[in-house]
Amino acid sequence: GLIAWSKARKTFQLNKFPLSVEDDDKIGLYSYKVQSTITSRLANTMIQAKMVNNAKRSQHIVFDVQVPKGAFIDNFTMDVNGITFTSKIREKSEARKMYSQAKAKGKAAGIVRSNALDMENFQTEVNVPPGTRIQFELHYHEMIRRKLSSYEHIISVKPGRLAKHMEVDVRIIEPQGLRYVHVPNSLGDHFDGITTISKGEKKAHVSFKPTMAQQRKCPTCSSTAVDGNFVVQYDVNRETTGGELEIFNGYFIHFFAPENLDPLPKNILFVIDVSGSMWGLKMKQTIEAMKAILSELRAADQFSLIDFNHNVRCWRNNLVSATPAQVEDAKKYIQTIHPNGGTNINEALLRATFILNEAQNLGMLDPNSVSMIVLVSDGDPTVGELKLTTIQKNVKQSIKDEFSLFCLGIGFDVDYDFLQRIATDNRGMAQRIFGNQETSAQMKNFYNQVSTPLLKKIQFNYPQESVSDVTQSSFHNYFGGSEIVVAGKVDTENLQHLESVVTATAANAELVMETLRDVEELDGFMKKDKYADPDFTKKLWAYLTVNQMLAERNTAPTAALKRNITKSILQMSLDHHIVTPFTSMLIENAEKDEIMLADQPKDPRRGCCPGQCLSLSITLALILFSFFCWKNDFDNDPHFIIYLPKSQRNICFNINSDPGKILNLVSDPATGVVVNGQLVGAKKTENKKLNTYFGKIGFYFKNKGLKVEITTGTITLKDGSYGITLTWSDTGLLISVKKESNVTITVGEEMSFMVLLHRVWKNHPVNVDFLGIYIPPENQFSPEAHGLIGQFASEPEVYIHHQRPGQDPGKPQATMEVKGNKLTVTRGLQKDYRTDRVLGTDVQCWFVHNSGKGFIDGHYKDYLVPHLYSFLKKP
Numbered sequence: 001g002l003i004a005w006s007k008a009r010k011t012f013q014l015n016k017f018p019l020s021v022e023d024d025d026k027i028g029l030y031s032y033k034v035q036s037t038i039t040s041r042l043a044n045t046m047i048q049a050k051m052v053n054n055a056k057r058s059q060h061i062v063f064d065v066q067v068p069k070g071a072f073i074d075n076f077t078m079d080v081n082g083i084t085f086t087s088k089i090r091e092k093s094e095a096r097k098m099y100s101q102a103k104a105k106g107k108a109a110g111i112v113r114s115n116a117l118d119m120e121n122f123q124t125e126v127n128v129p130p131g132t133r134i135q136f137e138l139h140y141h142e143m144i145r146r147k148l149s150s151y152e153h154i155i156s157v158k159p160g161r162l163a164k165h166m167e168v169d170v171r172i173i174e175p176q177g178l179r180y181v182h183v184p185n186s187l188g189d190h191f192d193g194i195t196t197i198s199k200g201e202k203k204a205h206v207s208f209k210p211t212m213a214q215q216r217k218c219p220t221c222s223s224t225a226v227d228g229n230f231v232v233q234y235d236v237n238r239e240t241t242g243g244e245l246e247i248f249n250g251y252f253i254h255f256f257a258p259e260n261l262d263p264l265p266k267n268i269l270f271v272i273d274v275s276g277s278m279w280g281l282k283m284k285q286t287i288e289a290m291k292a293i294l295s296e297l298r299a300a301d302q303f304s305l306i307d308f309n310h311n312v313r314c315w316r317n318n319l320v321s322a323t324p325a326q327v328e329d330a331k332k333y334i335q336t337i338h339p340n341g342g343t344n345i346n347e348a349l350l351r352a353t354f355i356l357n358e359a360q361n362l363g364m365l366d367p368n369s370v371s372m373i374v375l376v377s378d379g380d381p382t383v384g385e386l387k388l389t390t391i392q393k394n395v396k397q398s399i400k401d402e403f404s405l406f407c408l409g410i411g412f413d414v415d416y417d418f419l420q421r422i423a424t425d426n427r428g429m430a431q432r433i434f435g436n437q438e439t440s441a442q443m444k445n446f447y448n449q450v451s452t453p454l455l456k457k458i459q460f461n462y463p464q465e466s467v468s469d470v471t472q473s474s475f476h477n478y479f480g481g482s483e484i485v486v487a488g489k490v491d492t493e494n495l496q497h498l499e500s501v502v503t504a505t506a507a508n509a510e511l512v513m514e515t516l517r518d519v520e521e522l523d524g525f526m527k528k529d530k531y532a533d534p535d536f537t538k539k540l541w542a543y544l545t546v547n548q549m550l551a552e553r554n555t556a557p558t559a560a561l562k563r564n565i566t567k568s569i570l571q572m573s574l575d576h577h578i579v580t581p582f583t584s585m586l587i588e589n590a591e592k593d594e595i596m597l598a599d600q601p602k603d604p605r606r607g608c609c610p611g612q613c614l615s616l617s618i619t620l621a622l623i624l625f626s627f628f629c630w631k632n633d634f635d636n637d638p639h640f641i642i643y644l645p646k647s648q649r650n651i652c653f654n655i656n657s658d659p660g661k662i663l664n665l666v667s668d669p670a671t672g673v674v675v676n677g678q679l680v681g682a683k684k685t686e687n688k689k690l691n692t693y694f695g696k697i698g699f700y701f702k703n704k705g706l707k708v709e710i711t712t713g714t715i716t717l718k719d720g721s722y723g724i725t726l727t728w729s730d731t732g733l734l735i736s737v738k739k740e741s742n743v744t745i746t747v748g749e750e751m752s753f754m755v756l757l758h759r760v761w762k763n764h765p766v767n768v769d770f771l772g773i774y775i776p777p778e779n780q781f782s783p784e785a786h787g788l789i790g791q792f793a794s795e796p797e798v799y800i801h802h803q804r805p806g807q808d809p810g811k812p813q814a815t816m817e818v819k820g821n822k823l824t825v826t827r828g829l830q831k832d833y834r835t836d837r838v839l840g841t842d843v844q845c846w847f848v849h850n851s852g853k854g855f856i857d858g859h860y861k862d863y864l865v866p867h868l869y870s871f872l873k874k875p
Contacts, residue, residue: 029050029161032165033166035048038144041143046139052134068120071140078124080128087585108596145482146483158226175525186231191208196208203529250538273345277339278378279339287334311341319356341822345391347384349405371400378859380414403427406423407431410433427477463498546576553566640654652848654851666781666789674870696771698868705719707869740759757771813825814846816846823854827847828845829844830843830845
């Protein structure tokens with residue numbers, strides 16, 4: 001996991017802006033350089049930053065770069081005032097042992113799971129004295145895969161500040177010849193016309209060198225506009241249907257991407273999660289994407305739709321032809337979906353396989369057609385079979401050998417590792433997509449990758465006596481716009497030509513495609529080009545082999561087989577000097593008395609990694625509509641308490657989120673009222689858990705042009721350009737401050753809000769000062785009001801029944817029916833601190849688990865907002 005640094009302090013991250021104005025120019029970035037060379041789809045990338053500490057005191061400098069997921073980091077060097085740190089790859093436990101014996105002082109490194117799509121962060125932090133010059137240099141390589149008829153090379157360029165010298169330099173060497181090279185304007189219109197492209201027959205050079213003035217966000221700005229991905233797209237010429245064989249330095253690579261073939265008909269089942277967590281933007285975007293996807297089905301295709309929450313529904317119980325009438329009917333059906341309830345993935349997938357199996361048994365499937373299931377889900381199973389390994393086994397047993405399963409995981413609550421395993425296990429692939437405005441485009445993009453099957457049952461054959469260690473050579477499907485790549489070792493000493501024979505099933509025929517290549521054909525070309533990587537064939541073979549082993553390990557049926565595969569991956573990682581899940585990078589000085597350690601993260605689901613950097617599960621303190629809840633002994637999470645006047649009940653729930661996140665509590669566009677709360681963390685974790693509380697609450701009264709910000713230190717009123725700041729020891733006018741106790745905001749006769757201050761002993765090792773908020777049920781919000789609290793202004797019907805003993809004798813359980821969901825709730829006591837701020841008053845309530853899932857609309861992450869005064873976006 002990430003090596004976490006313990007002291008809270010000001011850090012300067014290369015991908016973030018400096019935290020305060022006074023330090024703006026104290027760390028100088030005098031060079032930021034990216035060099036990338038692509039040799040036959042193998043991209044070697046180097047990112048280098050040169051910095052200097054101009055401050056009069058020691059500073060922490062952070063080198064933080066995004067690396068594509070799946071790329072292999074192979075080298076890192078660092079130079080601090082002439083002292084050089086170099087890297088080596090070691091087995092994980094051995095590396096940790098060496099690290100524990102000589103930890104570098106004031107330095108740390110790690111590879112961290114990033115919340116950016118398809119990216120991981122490599123981070124290094126160094127504490128350097130005044131005047132120190134420091135240079136960081138990271139190297140990684142990856143195979144660029146062809147998608148939608150294009151190779152796309154993505155380089156993250158986030159220097160975080162203006163660089164005196166900035167350069168992104170990309171060279172492409174493709175022996176097959178370049179069809180086109182294109183650089184989209186991915187960094188924004190700001191950089192129009194700055195990139196230069198020179199393209200020859202087999203080589204191209206792309207250069208991006210903005211001056212310091214061009215980097216500025218505006219002519220007088222001190223911040224940089226360079227913040228995003230630099231993208232290069234290209235494709236190569238293809239002459240033979242049997243693919244291109246490239247042989248060099250004892251390895252062969254076979255690139256196979258035939259074109260001009262008729263598509264095979266497909267039988268496709270869309271399985272869509274419509275549980276409560278899909279509420280809002282995710283569902284809206286999914287519906288939009290599905291309507292577009294259905295429109296693209298071909299007349300020869302057959303399809304159906306399954307939507308599931310705790311129940312499973314079928315639009316049609318069997319496959320139907322994609323006629324215009326059926327497609328229209330399916331679109332209307334999708335439009336009526338309203339997400340609610342739990343998630344029964346097992347039942348939904350088994351229903352889908354049953355429909356396909358039955359169609360096959362009844363002879364309804366064209367023998368040349370391709371059958372697939374596309375699962376769209378945003379979370380783990382909560383109903384039915386919950387054990388992921390059992391679901392995987394059930395699907396594997398019920399799905400026929402010729403069917404494929406593709407999985408789309410929306411957002412970061414889904415166990416993406418599981419989706420990858422179940423897809424790979426059933427001849428498919430998985431992709432994670434964000435639950436945001438881009439969801440629809442990302443879903444359509446994914447569908448387009450699998451929408452045009454051109455071949456099935458593809459088998460690559462080579463002379464057995466001449467080749468060895470060949471990577472996967474039989475493939476279930478080939479989709480238009482993609483590319484199959486096979487690699488192996490070849491005995492070039494005793495061989496003049498290498499022959500390959502590819503067999504496959506096409507729409508109208510069984511194909512046999514032959515290719516013959518001279519083993520020395522590339523030698524002259526490679527030796528002449530000083531930029532081409534002479535190890536490209538070896539690296540591509542290793543890249544494919546290691547990734548194949550990782551996939552095999554994921555689905556290995558026995559522990560013994562898993563151990564053997566792990567051993568092989570480890571040996572490959574050490575032989576080829578790459579960071580994989582079983583190796584670590586040791587970064588050390590020449591004397592070997594200062595060592596840093598960088599590991600690869602394992603948890604594919606959270607924005608972080610296991611180990612010292614824990615998945616921060618946190619809690620909030622908040623009152624809603626009625627009470628503030630918090631326990632003096634901190635032995636349980638603070639809760640939201642919702643008082644429902646009609647049913648005279650209190651309902652509680654927790655929200656687990658991260659420090660710094662802002663949650664929307666009330667968003668009422670009709671009355672122009674917003675209430676948001678920003679989280680602050682405890683001083684340290686307890687029982688591997690970091691408690692959080694509201695450290696800042698923002699009120700925005702749009703119609704009055706008034707903003708109020710309340711922290712544990714101050715109360716600030718902003719009326720246009722005029723502002724006034726009060727402290728908790730003041731008394732105010734429009735706002736009444738009860739000294740060291742609470743603040744009441746009154747807006748006309750319609751609304752009032754109370755914020756309570758909770759002070760803790762300032763030397764307490766864990767706890768911090770925090771705020772609670774009370775919103776009376778009498779507040780006159782409009783029917784449009786939403787937010788974690790605002791949605792309950794219109795009280796939902798709640799039916800609680802079937803009370804029964806719980807695991808804890810003092811906490812009975814019951815079934816609560818609300819908003820179409822059936823939830824298991826637990827009876828318990830919470831505290832109201834308004835009348836007694838020290839001990840509080842006990843209040844009985846029913847507790848809803850899983851961050852209020854099923855009781856609040858959608859998922860709690862739908863209530864995260866970017867700023868303290870943001871309205872909640874309409875789903």
